[in-house]
Amino acid sequence: MAARFKMSRKGVGQLLKSPMVEAEMLRRAEIIKTVAVSIAPVYTGTWNATPGQYKASFEASSTARGGRRRDRATATVTNTAYYARWVEYGTERVPAHHVLLRAARAGGH
Template sequence: MAAKFKMSTRGVGQMLNSPWMGGEILRRAEAIKTAAEVLSPVGGPGDPHPGKYKGSWYAKVQRKPVGRSQKKRPVGVVGNRSYYARWVEYGTERVPAHHVLLRAARAGGG
């Protein structure tokens, strides 16, 4: 005879808000940040900001409303503080897109 499983919605919420879950989310965000740093382009000798983009990555955990219930849950955030990060990621008419964050996220965080 198979045992029955009854999920506790409250228990799942407690698990998602537990310190170990926040730690795991941060670990994965840090792994994506590390991959982004490795993939970041660094300009040549004429670059006025060599290495600024590569050194501007950050990873953190924020509590944000998620899902239909809009209850706050820990969410991993990876970003870049350089003002031109958007142009490096998506490109311009003169600069090809590098898709650094996209490639870093696809690489895992696992």
């Protein structure tokens, strides 16, 4: 006899918001953060008064109210250095490093 399964939308919703899923999302975000820190460039030129600030500015956080509809646990990895966007995407003079993109591809499973 074949097994039958009846999905409960409410139950799936509770699962997606559960502390267990949030903890797993944060675990994966921490892996991505670790990879990002390891591949982050450090500028050693003369204009930067705080070398290594970009590398030290990665943060991982999680919430049970994430996603487009705020109905699931999510985790994010961010960099709080004011110039992080320029390191990630580049400028007309500086090539893009895509640190978070490469870290997300490499880690998180």
